[in-house]
Amino acid sequence: MSRRDEIAANLVSVRARIADACAEAGRYADSVGLVVVTKFFPASDVRLLAGLGVTDVAENRHQEAEAKAAECADLGLRWHFVGGLQSNKAAAVAAYSQVVESLDRAKLVDRLDGGAERTGRVVDVLVQVSLDPPGADHRAGVAPAELGELADRVAQASWLRLRGLMAVAPLGEDAGAAFARLLEIRTAVITQHPDASELSLGMSADLEQGVAAGATHVRIGSAVLGSRPPVQ
Numbered sequence: 001m002s003r004r005d006e007i008a009a010n011l012v013s014v015r016a017r018i019a020d021a022c023a024e025a026g027r028y029a030d031s032v033g034l035v036v037v038t039k040f041f042p043a044s045d046v047r048l049l050a051g052l053g054v055t056d057v058a059e060n061r062h063q064e065a066e067a068k069a070a071e072c073a074d075l076g077l078r079w080h081f082v083g084g085l086q087s088n089k090a091a092a093v094a095a096y097s098q099v100v101e102s103l104d105r106a107k108l109v110d111r112l113d114g115g116a117e118r119t120g121r122v123v124d125v126l127v128q129v130s131l132d133p134p135g136a137d138h139r140a141g142v143a144p145a146e147l148g149e150l151a152d153r154v155a156q157a158s159w160l161r162l163r164g165l166m167a168v169a170p171l172g173e174d175a176g177a178a179f180a181r182l183l184e185i186r187t188a189v190i191t192q193h194p195d196a197s198e199l200s201l202g203m204s205a206d207l208e209q210g211v212a213a214g215a216t217h218v219r220i221g222s223a224v225l226g227s228r229p230p231v232q
């Protein structure tokens, strides 16, 4: 089977999973977008995805993302950045990302805003929320208690547009339960910022739980492109 056929078959099954999850949740099948996470996979795969109708791709490491976005600049894709953001790289990320989903601290706001201004293009932002239990060895994401203030800062930045929230299910907890907590946390943000209604929830292993919790898009890597080499 060619790589194109393999990716095409995987896309069919992922789209069917999304459609089934929507039916199960009583949602329209076109209410959930698909963002394909292309980290570790070559630009040639991104090109195949574009040819198969994918409009949105995501990356999580700046150098890899920057190179791939440049190589695929002719494809008209929307690039999402979903990885850990270093403050000294945030401005550079704004140069090729239409959507940054992993903004999780105040220090990044001005950097990203400055980068967007230099690029001359408003960047959509999702604030990443940590769903880890309080006090747990905290990975990425703003603590829910600090979300409101961070969202306000993003909304005030001239070159950023606050579009919503992103989260990753914590390790060792049922994704559905964690995502349900996010829905409560989100209510206050939407009240303050009615346009921030996007919700990026669900990966290959838990897309059904993401859709059930109201995801407006899911971020799918391995179920479309195959397993990645283990990190480190």
Ligand SMILES: *Cc1c(COP(=O)(O)O)cnc(C)c1O
Pocket: 037, 039, 060, 082, 083, 168, 203, 204, 205, 219, 220, 221, 222, 223
């Ligand atoms: C890698 C990654 C994904 C995709 O993960 P899969 O399990 O391969 O679908 C989604 N979101 C983020 C933030 C990621 O880093």
